[in-house]
Amino acid sequence: MRKEYPLxxxxxxxxxxIKQYHTQQVSGVSIVxxxxxxxxxxxxxxxxxxxxxxxGCLRLRFTKPDEEGNIKxxxxxSDPRDIPLKDLSGMTLAEAxxxxxxxxxxxxxxDDRPMCDITMLKLPEGFNxxxxxxxxxxxxxxxxxxxxxxxMQLYTHFxxxxxxxxxxxxxxxxxxxxxxxxxxxxxxxKDKKFWDDQLDLRGEPLYSDIKGSSVLEEARKKHNDxxxxxxxxxxxxxxxxxxxxVLEPEPTRxxxxxxxxxxxxxxxxxxxxxxxxxxxxxxxQEDITIENFISRRSTHKEWTSGGSRTIMFPCRTVISPDTDxxxxxxxxxxxxxxxxxxxxxDPALIxxxxxxxYHTPENTTYxxxxxxxxxxxxxxDNPVLENMQMFSKWYSNGAATKKMYLTVSFTRDxxxxxxxxxxxxxxxxxxxxxxxxxxxxxxxxxxxxxxLTIGEIMAQV
Amino acid sequence: xxxxxxFKELVSQYCDVAAEDIxxxxxxxxxxxxxxxxFMTFLGELEDLLxxxxxxDKVLEVHTVGEALEMLETIKGE
Numbered sequence: 001m002r003k004e005y006p007l008x009x010x011x012x013x014x015x016x017x018i019k020q021y022h023t024q025q026v027s028g029v030s031i032v033x034x035x036x037x038x039x040x041x042x043x044x045x046x047x048x049x050x051x052x053x054x055x056g057c058l059r060l061r062f063t064k065p066d067e068e069g070n071i072k073x074x075x076x077x078s079d080p081r082d083i084p085l086k087d088l089s090g091m092t093l094a095e096a097x098x099x100x101x102x103x104x105x106x107x108x109x110x111d112d113r114p115m116c117d118i119t120m121l122k123l124p125e126g127f128n129x130x131x132x133x134x135x136x137x138x139x140x141x142x143x144x145x146x147x148x149x150x151x152m153q154l155y156t157h158f159x160x161x162x163x164x165x166x167x168x169x170x171x172x173x174x175x176x177x178x179x180x181x182x183x184x185x186x187x188x189x190k191d192k193k194f195w196d197d198q199l200d201l202r203g204e205p206l207y208s209d210i211k212g213s214s215v216l217e218e219a220r221k222k223h224n225d226x227x228x229x230x231x232x233x234x235x236x237x238x239x240x241x242x243x244x245x246v247l248e249p250e251p252t253r254x255x256x257x258x259x260x261x262x263x264x265x266x267x268x269x270x271x272x273x274x275x276x277x278x279x280x281x282x283x284x285q286e287d288i289t290i291e292n293f294i295s296r297r298s299t300h301k302e303w304t305s306g307g308s309r310t311i312m313f314p315c316r317t318v319i320s321p322d323t324d325x326x327x328x329x330x331x332x333x334x335x336x337x338x339x340x341x342x343x344x345x346d347p348a349l350i351x352x353x354x355x356x357x358y359h360t361p362e363n364t365t366y367x368x369x370x371x372x373x374x375x376x377x378x379x380x381d382n383p384v385l386e387n388m389q390m391f392s393k394w395y396s397n398g399a400a401t402k403k404m405y406l407t408v409s410f411t412r413d414x415x416x417x418x419x420x421x422x423x424x425x426x427x428x429x430x431x432x433x434x435x436x437x438x439x440x441x442x443x444x445x446x447x448x449x450x451x452l453t454i455g456e457i458m459a460q461v
Numbered sequence: 462x463x464x465x466x467x468f469k470e471l472v473s474q475y476c477d478v479a480a481e482d483i484x485x486x487x488x489x490x491x492x493x494x495x496x497x498x499x500f501m502t503f504l505g506e507l508e509d510l511l512x513x514x515x516x517x518d519k520v521l522e523v524h525t526v527g528e529a530l531e532m533l534e535t536i537k538g539e
Contacts, residue, residue, distance in 0.1 A: 181509075184509060186509070186512075187505070187508075187509055190508070190514075265496070265497050294498060295498075296498075296502070298475055298496075298498060298499035298502040298503065299474045299475050299499075300474060300475075301474070333497075334521070336497070337497055337501050337521060338501075338517050340497060340498045340500075340501035340502060341501040341502070341504055341505045341517065341520075342505070343498075343501075343502065343505075344505065
């Protein structure tokens with residue numbers, strides 16, 4: 001008899017969005033990885049099939065929802081499907097890119113079915129590789145990078161005789177471990193106390209919008225509640241656009257040096273940049289909440305087990321404009337460190353507690369900005385392939401559950417890429433341009449004069 | 462001492478150093494490669510493993526393996 005498991009908190013986060021937005025599209029994740037080289041597709045197919053055996057999360061499936069809408073997960077023993085090969089080499093790269101973007105929009109509907117599709121590709125301009133389309137409940141971006149690297153290592157081992165990749169951790173064992181930790185009553189009580197204490201200390205959070213205070217005012221009118229502190233989320237028009245900005249290597253080095261010299265993490269510096277911008281455009285509002293994604297991968301096993309371990313927690317900052325830039329950064333770091341210690345907690349329970357205490361209306365939120373900082377480069381890390389030209393790209397699933405989702409990662413030349421995913425129903429490219437521009441102004445003003453207060457920086461930028 | 466062994470065994474799960482090679486003067490971040498996230502996650506797991514309660518502000522002042530062991534000794538003595 002097959003073993004079934006409940007979803008983890010991270011998986012439940014995605015499942016909750018699927019139910020809330022009535023489409024699996026919000027849980028799609030897609031990537032293409034290719035090399036400018038001839039590939040032995042017969043061998044690549046064997047490697048993909050072997051990878052499916054090695055990386056247990058690829059075989060994860062979900063049961064039909066029960067009467068309460070809850071589902072369970074199980075790992076299929078094998079996946080005998082063929083791996084298709086598609087030839088897009090007759091297209092331009094732009095056309096192939098457009099087609100792959102369409103594939104990323106495809107939903108994986110139904111139960112008891114594979115939630116991972118891998119397609120081998122002949123691409124234009126001599127590139128060859130594969131396209132992976134999965135459900136986020138199976139894997140997060142770190143897990144996908146591990147997958148791509150492991151697959152390429154298998155290929156180069158069989159093709160060129162390089163070392164066989166090291167064993168990956170057993171997905172099922174790590175999943176069982178996670179569920180056991182979540183069921184630890186003492187740990188649960190400590191985590192709950194921490195999150196409840198935050199509400200005891202600061203009361204109900206207050207919404208802040210990228211476009212300013214008018215959004216909260218609108219929500220107050222709509223709900224006929226002048227003291228409402230949350231704003232509505234978009235449920236119907238989920239279309240998303242992506243705007244990328246690259247910060248060159250030289251200024252990036254400046255940010256890194258500041259972090260190193262002051263023992264700060266980049267995530268906290270970025271959170272400070274975003275929250276200061278939000279404060280500036282919301283009439284100096286001091287209470288700002290940003291949702292920050294944490295990739296819960298710390299041990300060796302967690303790094304190589306695959307699975308969906310990324311989860312978001314609210315980073316609430318209440319910073320007076322009299323606070324100097326460096327102290328504000330430390331304030332954020334202090335609270336973030338404590339959040340990390342309690343990151344086994346299910347964030348859905350934080351919002352359940354908030355609703356219970358403050359009777360917040362359904363489908364409202366306190367945050368307009370969501371941040372993911374990815375220090376792990378999205379590239380094939382393989383000495384056999386290091387001199388080959390690569391083309392890899394993440395594709396948006398086209399349906400945003402979040403108003404603005406910023407992913408910060410490193411570029412190949414050690415600059416930083418700021419990728420803004422924004423709901424077109426409410427935001428425009430101009431809004432993203434302003435956000436990026438002021439974020440940079442705030443950050444560089446702050447790191448060059450860390451004694452300036454937040455109020456002074458907001459006035460000067 | 463069993464708890465020291467347990468402690469070092471747990472540390473080794475988070476870094477590339479074997480438990481027997483972990484020494485008191487090693488710094489979590491610089492020598493063992495811990496990030497803020499992995500260090501705080503480690504401390505949470507340590508609490509569960511040794512059934513102790515760590516002071517969330519004091520743990521932020523811990524930098525080396527020796528300091529962490531000293532903190533645990535103090536908690537045990539309280």
